[in-house]
Amino acid sequence: MKQVGKFLLLEVDEFKKWLSLFHPVRTISHIQQHHTWIPSYKHFDGDNHFKLCDSMEQSHIKRGFDEIAQNLTTFPDGKIMICRSLDKQPAGIHLANKGGICIENTGDFDKGRDMMTETQKNTIITLTGLLLKKFNITPNSQTLVYHHWFDLETGKRKVTDEPDSIKTCPGTNFFGGNTVKAYNDNFLPLFK
Numbered sequence: 001m002k003q004v005g006k007f008l009l010l011e012v013d014e015f016k017k018w019l020s021l022f023h024p025v026r027t028i029s030h031i032q033q034h035h036t037w038i039p040s041y042k043h044f045d046g047d048n049h050f051k052l053c054d055s056m057e058q059s060h061i062k063r064g065f066d067e068i069a070q071n072l073t074t075f076p077d078g079k080i081m082i083c084r085s086l087d088k089q090p091a092g093i094h095l096a097n098k099g100g101i102c103i104e105n106t107g108d109f110d111k112g113r114d115m116m117t118e119t120q121k122n123t124i125i126t127l128t129g130l131l132l133k134k135f136n137i138t139p140n141s142q143t144l145v146y147h148h149w150f151d152l153e154t155g156k157r158k159v160t161d162e163p164d165s166i167k168t169c170p171g172t173n174f175f176g177g178n179t180v181k182a183y184n185d186n187f188l189p190l191f192k
């Protein structure tokens with residue numbers, strides 16, 4: 001466990017312990033999956049977790065947020081950074097953040113870009129499973145969501161599952177794809 005300012009970097013086991021001692025004040029009802037896009041794997045040197053979170057925070061502040069947008073960040077080495085308090089609503093999906101926890105997965109998981117490490121994959125699965133259990137959330141496509149499914153202007157769910165050239169987040173190759181179908185086939189079954 002390593003702390004710099006508000007940022008707390010943990011191994012998965014340490015996060016598990018930390019979460020067991022966390023008592024939320026707000027109601028947490030959904031979990032968001034994102035990819036950072038930038039920084040991607042080429043920006044990660046194995047030791048710059050804090051620097052990357054700090055630079056993400058600077059860019060989020062420039063976009064008008066009061067601090068880093070995401071509650072949690074995962075890294076290619078499987079570590080987890082607690083960024084924004086879990087008791088604070090994230091700024092992950094425009095107009096759709098109420099009750100959410102935003103997970104930003106470091107990498108560019110569009111097809112042909114970063115190949116997710118097994119370690120990060122395992123962390124995302126374990127972390128998501130721990131959060132679902134902790135907050136008593138039944139996983140489905142309304143409670144465990146991909147950014148890509150939301151209209152960027154209105155925050156409403158898109159009706160179709162058309163490829164979106166603007167926002168592919170968490171990536172067209174995230175656990176086999178960012179569509180609801182790919183999610184139902186590949187991601188959701190991991191939590192049943």
Ligand SMILES: [Zn+2]
Nearest residue numbers: 034035147169
């Ligand atoms: Zn996103």
